[in-house]
Every structure is written in C-alpha cells, then in structure tokens.
Amino acid sequence: MRLSLPEFRTRGLPGGTDPWDRYAFVRSQVLLDRLDGTITRLVAEKAALDAPEAHRLVRSELDAYINSLYRSVKSHRDARPAVAHLDAAESVPYLLTVVFALHQRVRPYNKYLLWELEHHPLGAPEWAADVLFPQLRRIVADGDPTTQRALFATVERAARQAGHASVLDSWGADIDLLRPTA
Structure with a gap:
C-alpha cells in the first residue's frame, strides 16, 4: 500500500484513517526514512499514547466499560442471563482499552493480546497474562x-x-452494584 505523507500522518490515529489499525505500528521498525526522521517520529507517535491522549481515552472508555458492565450485572440481578452475557462480552473491548491506556499503551489486536501480556507485561501482578486472560475468557464465556x-x-x-475518580464517582450509588459482594 502506498500512502502520501499527509495520509500517513493520520493513519491509525483517532480522527484519522483507520484508527483501529494503530496497533500495527506498536512493534514496527522503520528500515528507511528519507525524510530526516519524520517517518520514524510518526511511527513512534502512533506506537504509544502520550499522557493527554491516554487520559482522554481512559475517561471515555472507562465510562463505556462501566455502562456495559452495569447493564450486564443488572441483567444478572434481574434473572436475564442471556442478555447479561451479551453485555458482559460487550464490556471487554472497553475494558482492554482502559487497561492498556492506563499504561499509555495501545490496545493490541485480540490476536496479539496474550502475546503482548506475556512478552510486554503491564507491570502489576493483576494485569499478568495468567491472571487477566482467564478472567477475560470467563467473562466472554458466560458473563x-x-x-x-x-x-x-x-x-x-x-x-x-x-x-x-470523577468518572467512577459520576455513577453515584449505582457503582455499588459493580463492586464485589461480601
């Protein structure tokens, strides 16, 4: 695929072309840059989230995650397991975006999620591949x-x-439904 420089500048970025394709730049190597480092800089910018972008992404995706989770847990409470399962599955992409954005990282494609967690861990034990991945599988399997x-x-x-905290607190007392029960 050939792209002009203006097309390449926005490819994979929010508001640009194919924002879903950003992870393709995460482990990319620039082999030839005839623009005095411009291509190398652009690839590096696409490969990670800067602090303001990560902050914005966490805020928006955290709210979406909470919304899907809330609908799922409420449907479980109301004895609607099939609907609860669908909402639980829907929450996972938002959740993963939040978890990676909290670390200023681009969410990997599902195909590379386990590899990314194993080879480039997020640091804390709760995000380790052998902890997070089984939880995700259980949520997707049955909510x-x-x-x-x-x-x-x-x-x-x-x-x-x-x-x-303000995103979480904006849910008021409804957030209590999402917390583990004693």
Missing part, C-alpha cells in the same frame, strides 16, 4: 458476575490511582 465484579474492583483501584 459470570462474580468474575466481572472482581475485575471491576481491580480496574476501579487502578483508575482511581491514575486520577480518574
């Missing part, structure tokens, strides 16, 4: 509310530590 609540507690703690 288990206990697993969803346990994972939410981890996300809530990390989001609050990263300065996103």
Whole structure:
C-alpha cells in the first residue's frame, strides 16, 4: 500500500484513517526514512499514547466499560442471563482499552493480546497474562458476575490511582452494584 505523507500522518490515529489499525505500528521498525526522521517520529507517535491522549481515552472508555458492565450485572440481578452475557462480552473491548491506556499503551489486536501480556507485561501482578486472560475468557464465556465484579474492583483501584475518580464517582450509588459482594 502506498500512502502520501499527509495520509500517513493520520493513519491509525483517532480522527484519522483507520484508527483501529494503530496497533500495527506498536512493534514496527522503520528500515528507511528519507525524510530526516519524520517517518520514524510518526511511527513512534502512533506506537504509544502520550499522557493527554491516554487520559482522554481512559475517561471515555472507562465510562463505556462501566455502562456495559452495569447493564450486564443488572441483567444478572434481574434473572436475564442471556442478555447479561451479551453485555458482559460487550464490556471487554472497553475494558482492554482502559487497561492498556492506563499504561499509555495501545490496545493490541485480540490476536496479539496474550502475546503482548506475556512478552510486554503491564507491570502489576493483576494485569499478568495468567491472571487477566482467564478472567477475560470467563467473562466472554458466560458473563459470570462474580468474575466481572472482581475485575471491576481491580480496574476501579487502578483508575482511581491514575486520577480518574470523577468518572467512577459520576455513577453515584449505582457503582455499588459493580463492586464485589461480601
């Protein structure tokens, strides 16, 4: 594929062409840059989230994650397991975007998620591949509310530590439904 420089500048970025394709730049190597480092700089910018972008992304995707999670847990409570399962599955992409953005990283394609967690861990033990991946599989498999609540507690703690308490607090008392039960 050939792209003009203006096309390449926006490819894979929010508001640009194919924002879903950003992960393609994460482990890319520039072999030839005839523009005095411009291509290398652009690839590096696409490969990671800067602090303001990560902050914005966490805020928007955290709210979307909470919304899907809330609908799932509420449907479980109301004895609608099939609907709860669909909402649980829908919450996972938002959740993954939040978790990676909290680390200023681009969410990997599903194909590379396990590899990324194993070879480029997110640091804290709760995000380790052998902890996070089984939780994700359980949520996608059946929308288990206990697993969803346990994972939410981890996300809530990390989001609050990263300065996103206002997003969580905007849910008021409704957020209590998402927390693990005693």
